Amino acid sequence: MIYELPKLPYANEALAPIISAETVHYHFGKHEQAYIDNLNKLIHATEFEDMSLEEIIRTSGGALFNNASQAWNHIFYFFGLSPDGGGEPAGALRLAIEDEFDSIDKFKKEFEESGVKLFGSGWVWLVKDKEGKLSILSGSNAFNPLTKDLIPIMTFDVWEHAYYLDYQNRRADYLHRLWDIVDWDLIESRYLK
Numbered sequence: 001m002i003y004e005l006p007k008l009p010y011a012n013e014a015l016a017p018i019i020s021a022e023t024v025h026y027h028f029g030k031h032e033q034a035y036i037d038n039l040n041k042l043i044h045a046t047e048f049e050d051m052s053l054e055e056i057i058r059t060s061g062g063a064l065f066n067n068a069s070q071a072w073n074h075i076f077y078f079f080g081l082s083p084d085g086g087g088e089p090a091g092a093l094r095l096a097i098e099d100e101f102d103s104i105d106k107f108k109k110e111f112e113e114s115g116v117k118l119f120g121s122g123w124v125w126l127v128k129d130k131e132g133k134l135s136i137l138s139g140s141n142a143f144n145p146l147t148k149d150l151i152p153i154m155t156f157d158v159w160e161h162a163y164y165l166d167y168q169n170r171r172a173d174y175l176h177r178l179w180d181i182v183d184w185d186l187i188e189s190r191y192l193k
């Protein structure tokens, strides 16, 4: 199978000023395209060619894992954002977050802190275990919770390329502002799956 860069459901400029058109252009249009191109090269004529992307992430290592996981993570990140996003989660996801973190504000604060504390490049995640229990998890480089048998619900990219053009060194500001474009309806649909 040959992977292709999916088309985002919004224009490059739609997330501004929280994420600029320039950042979407480079981050999704160039960085993500490169991960997908590398993934295609690395699986060509190997046992991985016929696997799903999730299976590749669970079973590979080294350069293939890095590129496969980065390809998956960026799609998960960008498709979880929307110019119509923001506000607060509703329904079952809201109840589950309040149950685990006491309040939506406490959850957001803990999530941001987890991203700020991560040294170097990586990702911060909201995940669900097999019993449906939520937790926050961060990991370096191309980390993906599928490798720990956890179900990804939401992620914020904390690689510098995600925020440097718009926020320079201010990672905490970037993480704090992302809440205004989180597509909670989509995040809840992932939680309910």
Ligand code: MN
Binding pocket: 027, 031, 074, 157, 159, 161, 162
């Ligand atoms: Mn990235």
